[in-house]
Amino acid sequence: MAKLFYLSGLTAALILAGCQAVNTTSGGAVGVERKQYMFSMLSSAELNQKYAQSYQQTLSEASQKGELDKNSTNAKRVDAIAKRLIAQTPVFRPDAAQWDWDANLIDSDELNANCGPGGKIIVYSGLIEKLQLTDDELAAVMGHEVAHALREHSREAMSKAYGVQMASQIGSVLGVGQVGLGVANTGVEYLMTLPNSRSNENEADLIGLELAARAGYDPNAAITLWKKMEQAGGGAPPEFMSTHPSSGSRIASLQAAIPKVMPLYEQAKGKRG
Template sequence: MIVWNRHHILKSSVAVLTALTLGACGTVQTTQGGVVGVDRKQMMVVSPEQIEQASQQAYAKTTAEARGRGALNSNAAQVARVKKIANLLIAQTATFRPDARNWQWEVSVISAPDVNAWVMPGGKMAIYTGLIEKLQLTDDELAAVIGHEMAHALREHARERASEQAVAGLGISVLAAAAGIGDAGQKGMEFAYQGLLGLPNSRRHETEADRIGVEIAARAGYNPQAAVSLWQKMGQQGGGGPPKFLSTHPPREDRLSDLTVYAQRVMPLYQQAKGK
């Protein structure tokens, strides 16, 4: 007779968790590398259909609420400006994902003071007037914002984060139960996950979106150097920001340095687009 003590249970649970994780995970290449060379493979356990369905529901809810208060696409001139820029950028997404041509792209402008913009998986996007007005964005800077958000969608960062959380949640539950560490210990493991894996991955996503975003903008004929002035304005708007080790975004100095390098790298694409 074998007595399954805590040590044996823990080892067994880790083995089972590993088998489940490896069996469920799939390595995918969501985008082509482009000139900026973003070619990291990603591990996914959540299906693209699940993420896109959730995104469509969230988009429908957000736009319905905005429509209800008269804040959806209420300024015709502003909407025309945003859609013109977005459509030029959309035309360049095939450089990274040929299938993006078939996405059901949709652009909404929401009248609200939020300094915010997003593009959901599948191409549904919203730009908030607070972003445009408070930062007094030029067309090039607005292209930098939209290109960055498009890059998140092209790279399926939301799906990757959901996959990481799904695997981490399973692992934390199994290991906490096996080790008998209780709720407090489980919370500690969750915080450890966020600090050691979760937040650094978010910073990596932001860097990837920055690099792809400047290339999309450059190919569409927008000055990629505007990404630098954009984030300078963002820094002035948001203050100093949280410490680097607690932030889901790269520190401003690191971000500006990286954007300067990659904006210069794609400058020939911008010059070629402007020369057409």
């Protein structure tokens, strides 16, 4: 056991040598200030470029199937909401104003939306239609996804995965047995990866809430959104074993943050008349 602890410390030192502590966004009114550890060899520009290629492939495949929706009412809603949210992103990181943003609606029953590295947004029509989302609720879910991109959660997750892989390889070279590696990997998964993943979701909730409020969308819609998601999803796994917060804790966190962003919403609503 002492040998395992020694090797764990040595491995951690070697891994941290390739990491840099960053805070990808400002805290905003919601106060997201957590430092993130990124591998310096995995640059934002490189990841954005690779994701842009994957994004274009997804759009191309959807277009070939006749599923890329550019003209429907919902497609126009997605486009309009995206523009208003994107206009607020420099509040959290000024360089986002130069990102090559894009937003598209794909005709699919899938209850999903995402925003990949560099600002590539996809919304699936099933999310809007099955949950009968209002503009405010759609802004809440799109703001959440945009927040993931601003915080570079994909890059952070890849950095963690690389760290786990490196730890396993170093441990094998230094002679840690398979049982020891299994214990180490399980510990990394539950003590590092999953808690931080839940933390990432909470950060996206909070930043998304503020983005939507600054764009003139009612922050209270985030509560009705997640209640609809809860009803659509049925039973959820225990929070400790999940990468996502339970609906109850998610809603409680959002409710606590709404008073912080409500003045921003009132100000934006006043400007829009």
